[in-house]
Amino acid sequence: xxxxxxxxxxxxxxxxxxxxxxxxxxxxxxxxxxxxxxxxxxxxxxxxxxxxxxxxxxxxxxxxxxxxxxxxxxxxxxxxxxxxxxxxxxxxxxxxxxxxxxxxxxxxxxxxxxxxxxxxxxxxxxxxxxxxxxxxxxxxxxxxxxxxxxxxxxxxxxxxxxxxxxxxxxxxxxxxxxxxxxxxxxxxxxxxxxxxxxxxxxxxxxxxxxxxxxxxxxxxxxxxxxxxxxxxxx
Numbered sequence: 001x002x003x004x005x006x007x008x009x010x011x012x013x014x015x016x017x018x019x020x021x022x023x024x025x026x027x028x029x030x031x032x033x034x035x036x037x038x039x040x041x042x043x044x045x046x047x048x049x050x051x052x053x054x055x056x057x058x059x060x061x062x063x064x065x066x067x068x069x070x071x072x073x074x075x076x077x078x079x080x081x082x083x084x085x086x087x088x089x090x091x092x093x094x095x096x097x098x099x100x101x102x103x104x105x106x107x108x109x110x111x112x113x114x115x116x117x118x119x120x121x122x123x124x125x126x127x128x129x130x131x132x133x134x135x136x137x138x139x140x141x142x143x144x145x146x147x148x149x150x151x152x153x154x155x156x157x158x159x160x161x162x163x164x165x166x167x168x169x170x171x172x173x174x175x176x177x178x179x180x181x182x183x184x185x186x187x188x189x190x191x192x193x194x195x196x197x198x199x200x201x202x203x204x205x206x207x208x209x210x211x212x213x214x215x216x217x218x219x220x221x222x223x224x225x226x227x228x229x230x231x232x233x234x
Contacts, residue, residue, distance in 0.1 A: 050098050051125045054132040061086075061093035066185070066233040069101070072225045073194060076187035077233070078148050085137035088150050088159065088181035093232065095161060100125070101230040105217050107204045109196040109225075114170065116151060117227065118162035119206070121214030126161075133160050137179040143170040146188050147180040165191050194225045 050057060061082050069076040082089040095101060100120055108116040120126040135157045143149055143166050151162040156177075165184060166173075184191060198204075198221060208216045217224060 048099065048122075048125070051100055051120075051122075052128045054129050057094040057098055059090070059094055059097070061089045065093065067092070067096045067182075067230060068233050069187075069230045070228045071106075071190060071194075072228065074187060074190040076190050077185050078182045079185040080148075080182035082181075084141045085139075085179040085181035087134055087137050088179060091134055091150070091159070091161075092163070092181060096230045097232050099230075100161065101227050103214065103226060103228065105204075105214070105221075105224045105226040106194050107209065107217065107221070107224060108164075109194050109198075110167075110200055111196050112168055114164040114166050115191060115194050115196075116162060116164040118151070118160075119209050119213075120161070121217075123213055126210075126213070129161055133158055136177055137181070139174050139177060139179045141180040143173040143178055143180055144183075145169055146184040146191075148182045148184065149173070149178045149180045152178065167192070195223045197223060 061080065063082050065080050067078045067080065069078065080089050080092060101118070103121050104117050104119065105121075106115050106117045107119060108114075120129075136152075136159065141147060145166055145168050147166050149164055149166070150159040151164050152158045166180075204217060204221050204224075208220075
């Protein structure tokens with residue numbers, strides 16, 4: 001592939017991530033509706049109250065830790081290195097530890113690019129994160145296959161709760177300020193199997209996810225895979 005072709009592909013890829021995340025940059029964060037499935041019982045536990053107060057979830061992450069995601073396709077383990085992106089690692093640690101990603105859909109899965117998630121299905125929880133954007137980290141690692149990165153808009157310091165996993169090497173995203181904080185160390189073959197059949201022209205509407213949450217996704221996009229539960233490995 002020529003340099004020109006690669007550059008064009010990179011710009012398109014970066015635009016896709018930024019377009020997908022404009023809904024929460026500096027605006028009301030995505031909301032959701034009813035939580036469904038087996039994860040609902042866990043979501044009703046003590047962590048849910050904490051999720052409604054983002055300012056209280058500022059625990060410093062360990063230097064290295066693993067987060068296990070029990071998805072509808074199987075288990076996925078993400079190893080996080082705080083030195084790669086300290087602020088991203090801290091935010092991810094707090095979200096996982098307190099149940100934010102439980103019952104959350106992989107709502108944007110684009111073959112040859114990435115799988116994106118991070119819009120909570122509970123409207124009360126997601127509304128609480130409306131002003132909880134956090135500062136950018138310097139990019140220290142490249143967006144290689146299996147690397148995990150917070151999504152953001154084209155504006156500075158617009159990261160919040162949405163995350164994506166790179167299916168391929170997307171090094172062009174590095175210059176756009178997308179800073180990987182971890183990588184999939186177990187289950188990348190599971191990530192590869194996440195449902196992507198809705199394609200690039202029929203991705204869920206983030207405005208409707210914001211106002212209707214999982215009720216909208218379950219009704220209109222029933223084939224989407226999702227995270228049943230996420231936890232910090234002991």
